[in-house]
Amino acid sequence: MLSFWEQQSFIKYDYLIVGSGIVGLSTAASIKEKEPQATVLVLERGIFPTGASTKNAGFGCFGSVTELLSDIDVMGEENVVKLVTRRWKGLHKLEQRLGAEGIGRKNFGGTELLLKDKKYKDLNERALANIESINRLLTPVFGKKVFEQLPTQKIADLGFDASQVAHLIFTPFEFQIHTGDMMRALLEYTMKLGIKIINGCEVSAIEDQGNRVTVHTKGHVSASEVGFEAKKVAVCTNGFTRKLLPDLDIQPGRGIVMVTEPIEGLPFKGTYHFDEGYYYFRNFGERIIFGGGRNLDKATETTTDFDLNKLITQDLIEKLTHLILPHQPFEVAHTWAGIMAFGGQGKTPILQPVSDNVMVGTRLNGMGVALGSTLGEEIAAELI
Numbered sequence: 597m598l599s600f601w602e603q604q605s606f607i608k609y610d611y612l613i614v615g616s617g618i619v620g621l622s623t624a625a626s627i628k629e630k631e632p633q634a635t636v637l638v639l640e641r642g643i644f645p646t647g648a649s650t651k652n653a654g655f656g657c658f659g660s661v662t663e664l665l666s667d668i669d670v671m672g673e674e675n676v677v678k679l680v681t682r683r684w685k686g687l688h689k690l691e692q693r694l695g696a697e698g699i700g701r702k703n704f705g706g707t708e709l710l711l712k713d714k715k716y717k718d719l720n721e722r723a724l725a726n727i728e729s730i731n732r733l734l735t736p737v738f739g740k741k742v743f744e745q746l747p748t749q750k751i752a753d754l755g756f757d758a759s760q761v762a763h764l765i766f767t768p769f770e771f772q773i774h775t776g777d778m779m780r781a782l783l784e785y786t787m788k789l790g791i792k793i794i795n796g797c798e799v800s801a802i803e804d805q806g807n808r809v810t811v812h813t814k815g816h817v818s819a820s821e822v823g824f825e826a827k828k829v830a831v832c833t834n835g836f837t838r839k840l841l842p843d844l845d846i847q848p849g850r851g852i853v854m855v856t857e858p859i860e861g862l863p864f865k866g867t868y869h870f871d872e873g874y875y876y877f878r879n880f881g882e883r884i885i886f887g888g889g890r891n892l893d894k895a896t897e898t899t900t901d902f903d904l905n906k907l908i909t910q911d912l913i914e915k916l917t918h919l920i921l922p923h924q925p926f927e928v929a930h931t932w933a934g935i936m937a938f939g940g941q942g943k944t945p946i947l948q949p950v951s952d953n954v955m956v957g958t959r960l961n962g963m964g965v966a967l968g969s970t971l972g973e974e975i976a977a978e979l980i
């Protein structure tokens with residue numbers, strides 16, 4: 597049972613955010629930047645953010661040529677330009693809040709590898725034929741040409757298996773971040789704004805009573821539930837949202853990532869993608885961070901479990917050995933998994949009211965580092 601003091605000082609807030617990933621924290625920050633006097637509480641079930649935001653590969657990216665073309669097929673040009681604009685704006689907002697150093701920004705650019713396997717023939721031809729049309733679409737967003745094809749000699753220079761890689765498409769706008777430092781800086785930023793965060797606190801239900809919202813939680817030491825109260829609530833739980841809002845069109849999607857031990861004389865720097873973005877790798881100093889392969893076993897990967905899928909980890913090692921680093925030995929230092937969220941037609945996130953005083957902002961797909969700050973700003977604008 598709560599004490600009178602707890603009821604007085606710990607339970608009531610103006611705004612309550614469920615989930616302390618990049619979207620939840622950005623929403624809280626946007627509210628507090630606009631309304632410094634408001635009381636804002638973030639509830640997080642993990643000891644620290646435990647979904648995608650602390651588990652990702654740290655690409656400051658907005659879509660490769662093949663990804664964008666495939667998105668255009670599903671969503672149409674106009675919606676893709678809108679989405680890229682929101683991603684690019686989000687990356688700026690993140691850096692504006694935390695500084696280039698705070699996010700660990702490294703400007704090495706990003707490159708898409710078009711593979712030689714004949715199953716990619718049509719995709720490659722289409723990508724090369726459309727570089728300029730994509731550039732025309734995106735120049736208003738970036739102010740300059742976004743993509744260019746690199747000379748094929750570069751494939752060998754970067755140490756990739758030239759018998760497997762046909763072409764490279766480069767963008768100077770993509771960059772790397774340090775995922776851990778970025779999230780730590782974002783947590784510190786929100787705390788400096790006076791936002792309260794409670795960890796180890798899972799929200800089990802949300803009840804909008806019109807004049808206030810009760811947010812029921814479990815995991816309290818006294819074994820009784822604690823019901824927090826707020827005027828407005830935002831649900832920012834991404835891959836875990838169906839547990840709270842079972843009717844939303846959203847599915848979890850696990851992503852597996854590995855990091856190697858340092859490799860002496862690693863021949864490349866930057867962020868890289870292939871297979872329409874299903875695989876992605878980058879350097880981290882002299883290490884390689886490599887992830888993806890969800891498309892190999894989508895049914896198993898539609899899960900909120902953080903286990904590792906053997907088929908996918910073996911495939912990642914095979915691709916590291918033969919495609920990415922064919923000339924050097926390496927050792928995998930660590931492998932982990934994170935949970936993304938997919939669903940709907942295309943990659944537009946969900947931003948909608950659940951009831952009069954509750955908004956949901958979620959389903960970030962594979963590019964929430966970019967989109968997170970923009971979505972947070974949009975959720976805050978709906979709540980305030």
Ligand SMILES: Cc1cc2nc3c(=O)[nH]c(=O)nc-3n(C[C@H](O)[C@H](O)[C@H](O)COP(=O)(O)OP(=O)(O)OC[C@H]3O[C@@H](n4cnc5c(N)ncnc54)[C@H](O)[C@@H]3O)c2cc1C
Binds near residue numbers: 618650654797800934
């Ligand atoms: C392996 C991997 C690699 C990726 N690589 C990149 C990349 O390089 N670049 C990029 O832009 N994007 C990348 N992404 C995607 C990006 O990380 C996500 O889109 C983004 O982090 C989503 O942020 P979020 O705040 O919506 O979700 P999350 O970070 O998942 O945050 C949701 C939070 O809600 C909490 N929560 C859930 N349910 C409850 C509940 N009931 N009560 C309380 N708390 C709850 C969770 O514990 C979690 O901390 C990657 C994702 C993965 C998994």
